[in-house]
Amino acid sequence: MAVDKETIKRVARLARIAVSDAEAEKLRGDLNTILGFVEQLNEVDVTGVEPMTAVVAMKMKTRPDVVTDGGAADSVTANAPTRQEHFFVVPKVVE
Secondary structure (H helix, E strand, O other): OOOOHHHHHHHHHHOOOOOOHHHHHHHHHHHHHHHHHHHHHOOOOOOOOOOOOOOOOOOOOOOOOOOOOOOOHHHHOOOOOOEEOOEEOOOOOOO
16 A cells, blocks of 8 residues: 555644645655555464463453442541531532
């Protein structure tokens, strides 16, 4: 896939980046090189390769999915100027 200068200018305009004609020509070469490397990845045979999250095989850490109140309501509201039980008290802003 080759990218032409007009495509570079269009992408730059969409990204709101000012690009001169000379810069667009350099970017065209750079982007075509990058896309060439990406196209080479399509030639790699990955049949039988399991998707992984890391280079080394490891088991994902899990924790029990338990709903709690956090146990820190007193410390969270400790510095509030005004509070009632475990809630912040704020002035009414809508009539």
